[in-house]
Amino acid sequence: MMSFTIFPAIDLRGGKCVRLLQGDYNKETVYGDSPFAVAESFVKEGADWIHMVDLDGAKEGVRVNHQHVLKVAKELKVKVQVGGGIRTEKDVYEYLENGISRVILGSSAVSNRSFVEKMLAEYGGRIAIGIDAKNGYVSTEGWLNTSEVKAVDLGKELAKSGAETFIFTDIATDGMLSGPNVKAIVEMAKATGKTVIASGGVSSIDDLKKLKQYEQDGVKGAIVGKALYTKKFSLRDAIHEVNGL
Secondary structure, eight states: OOOOEEEEEEEEETTEEEEEETTEEEEEEEEESOHHHHHHHHHHTTOSEEEEEEHHHHHHSSOSSHHHHHHHHHHSSSEEEEESSOOSHHHHHHHHHTTOSEEEEOTHHHHOHHHHHHHHHHHGGGEEEEEEEETTEEEETTTTEEEEEEHHHHHHHHHHTTOOEEEEEEGGGTTTTSOOOHHHHHHHHHHHOSEEEEESOOOSHHHHHHHHTTGGGTEEEEEEOHHHHTTSSOHHHHHHHHHOO
């Protein structure tokens, strides 16, 4: 029985662990000066995976906080998936060769399709596609722009190109603790026929249980950030209650 994976999130900005409200760089809360210490605490609570995002990288279009990410992957017994500022083959290669389990390609899925298709051909399941949607349309460049591309259409096209895992964020719910957009998440899973990891809005263990009900449809995990940092529930309790472990 596959268990539903809960991915605690570490968002990096200026080497610190932060959260933004709906992706707004002006609405930032710092939750820790040491991303490594935060990651270590998640591992102690039973995390199998950690989701790390280089926010500076997403904004600048180049990797900025990668040393912090690599330190976690090298020194802790945990799988790491990372996104933010990954725009070249060298970026992907350096992460995957240095202990990162999965690299997330986001904005480039719209702006540089051939690059994404090449990376999928080369690395297969070690590439995840991050699709951030606003009202059903794909948002890019750290959410600063909304495209004319429908999220579901992009998912279908990239599934044909070999994408196995999608990380789907509904921007309206991100950081709002208002509950995930279950309907949109399930729609993405059914449309692509692939694994979808839900991101944004999880505020309770019940939210996670709701998502887990769609495991058969391909919803295999959820990223949790703010709810853990604001102590709505602990990672340990969530893993235990959602997977009965």
